[in-house]
Amino acid sequence: MAKRHHNQKGNLESLFLHMEELVLANSGEDEFEEVFKLLIAKLWDERSQQSRFHCHSTDEVTFEAIAKLMQQAEKEWSGVLDDVKPRLTPEHLAICVDAISKHNISNDSLDVIDSFFEFIVAKSAKGAKGQYFTPRHVVELCVRILQPASSETVLDPACGSGGFLLHALSFVRRNERLDSVEELQNFCGEKLWGFDIDARAIRVAKALMVLAGDGNSNIIRLNSLLKPEMVGLFNNTDEPNLTIEDICRSRIKRHKGFDVILTNPPFAGEIREKHFLDCYTLANKKYRVERDVLFIERCLELLKPGGRLAIVLPHNKFAGNSFDFLREWVLKKARILAVIGLGRHTFLPHTHQKASILFLQKNHPSMKISPDYNIFFAISEKDGKNSKGQFILCESALEMGDAWDTIDHDFSEITENFTRFLRQENINFKD
Ligand SMILES: C[S@@+](CC[C@H](N)C(=O)[O-])C[C@H]1O[C@@H](n2cnc3c(N)ncnc32)[C@H](O)[C@@H]1O
Numbered sequence: 001m002a003k004r005h006h007n008q009k010g011n012l013e014s015l016f017l018h019m020e021e022l023v024l025a026n027s028g029e030d031e032f033e034e035v036f037k038l039l040i041a042k043l044w045d046e047r048s049q050q051s052r053f054h055c056h057s058t059d060e061v062t063f064e065a066i067a068k069l070m071q072q073a074e075k076e077w078s079g080v081l082d083d084v085k086p087r088l089t090p091e092h093l094a095i096c097v098d099a100i101s102k103h104n105i106s107n108d109s110l111d112v113i114d115s116f117f118e119f120i121v122a123k124s125a126k127g128a129k130g131q132y133f134t135p136r137h138v139v140e141l142c143v144r145i146l147q148p149a150s151s152e153t154v155l156d157p158a159c160g161s162g163g164f165l166l167h168a169l170s171f172v173r174r175n176e177r178l179d180s181v182e183e184l185q186n187f188c189g190e191k192l193w194g195f196d197i198d199a200r201a202i203r204v205a206k207a208l209m210v211l212a213g214d215g216n217s218n219i220i221r222l223n224s225l226l227k228p229e230m231v232g233l234f235n236n237t238d239e240p241n242l243t244i245e246d247i248c249r250s251r252i253k254r255h256k257g258f259d260v261i262l263t264n265p266p267f268a269g270e271i272r273e274k275h276f277l278d279c280y281t282l283a284n285k286k287y288r289v290e291r292d293v294l295f296i297e298r299c300l301e302l303l304k305p306g307g308r309l310a311i312v313l314p315h316n317k318f319a320g321n322s323f324d325f326l327r328e329w330v331l332k333k334a335r336i337l338a339v340i341g342l343g344r345h346t347f348l349p350h351t352h353q354k355a356s357i358l359f360l361q362k363n364h365p366s367m368k369i370s371p372d373y374n375i376f377f378a379i380s381e382k383d384g385k386n387s388k389g390q391f392i393l394c395e396s397a398l399e400m401g402d403a404w405d406t407i408d409h410d411f412s413e414i415t416e417n418f419t420r421f422l423r424q425e426n427i428n429f430k431d
Pocket of ligand 1: 133
């Protein structure tokens with residue numbers, strides 16, 4: 001028997017609701033931005049052992065002390081904060097500071113902070129523009145199937161809050177016993193790459209990477225669908241016009257493509273700009289194309305030969321007649337390793353869309369594949385959520401465990417069957 005998920009974010013979530021009731025709702029400011037800044041200031045205060053995050057002699061003195069912590073945090077963790085000044089009045093700020101000062105963020109696990117960020121992002125964005133977090137047990141499934149190693153570059157070109165990068169990091173850490181700070185920082189600094197078009201998502205991802213122990217992650221705001229041949233067309237806009245290739249050229253030695261890409265592009269949205277469509281084969285001279293279709297082509301382009309991709313896609317890409325051309329194109333470019341169908345509640349409450357995950361390995365000249373090779377197919381029958389999109393926990397789960405261990409899903413069985421499939425088919429990712 002499974003049980004309903006009870007507020008795993010516990011204290012932080014009720015703390016937020018309390019502050020919302022007291023001041024945030026009537027402040028006229030963006031609740032997410034103000035709470036996010038306060039949490040970062042508190043985290044910096046704890047990390048730097050200053051003990052300055054509390055109410056001082058007057059509200060104005062408190063305001064100055066908190067503003068200073070925000071500035072220092074941004075200096076240390078560049079790009080985590082956009083605005084280093086509280087926007088709340090000193091009176092309102094002091095009420096929030098008093099509430100948060102009793103909480104010790106360093107005592108919270110990364111999972112707790114992660115799901116708290118999800119809670120406040122969802123509250124302010126309401127799933128707008130497909131900017132919801134990928135459920136963490138789905139993220140972990142992708143990582144366990146593709147098994148990234150510390151010697152490999154890992155990319156998420158639609159990284160959002162950085163879920164895939166965080167889980168890749170903890171997988172490598174566990175799997176290879178990467179314990180020293182130096183090893184960890186080298187891996188994060190050289191191998192983990194995350195890009196997203198949304199400024200807020202980038203800040204959340206950076207903050208979570210800081211919490212995971214990496215102060216200097218490669219998380220950058222840009223439009224991942226932008227290709228080198230398109231740059232120059234955007235000089236008059238506010239949109240970022242760097243490409244992933246620009247970043248790789250300047251920061252990665254002898255870059256021949258990424259070893260592993262793990263991603264969940266937005267399910268919704270179409271691209272209509274002609275200069276984008278002209279650069280994508282899969283646009284196929286159409287005047288509008290679904291954004292995830294372009295993401296598939298872009299991911300295959302960014303992978304090195306022999307590199308592996310896990311991409312979460314809406315079900316129509318796997319079954320719809322109108323996407324025959326897409327499936328044929330992918331089959332020519334790569335070996336399909338697996339397709340895993342997810343349950344219909346998996347992405348609730350954000351979207352009702354049914355989704356599957358495509359796993360593949362990009363063609364490599366030395367890859368020998370028979371024309372009728374086998375593909376691993378699985379359908380999850382336990383998606384770990386109820387019809388309202390609330391998590392269902394295993395009966396034996398501890399409230400504080402991570403998503404993989406606590407949520408009632410059947411992904412462990414799927415992963416074991418996939419490992420057996422790899423052995424039977426004699427597939428070795430490291431060949
Ligand atoms: C479903 S969310 C990814 C969630 C992420 N895996 C996580 O767990 O937080 C899709 C993300 O794609 C980003 N995105 C959409 N179009 C993009 C583009 N052209 N370039 C880069 N990122 C884009 C959105 O901003 C959003 O954060």
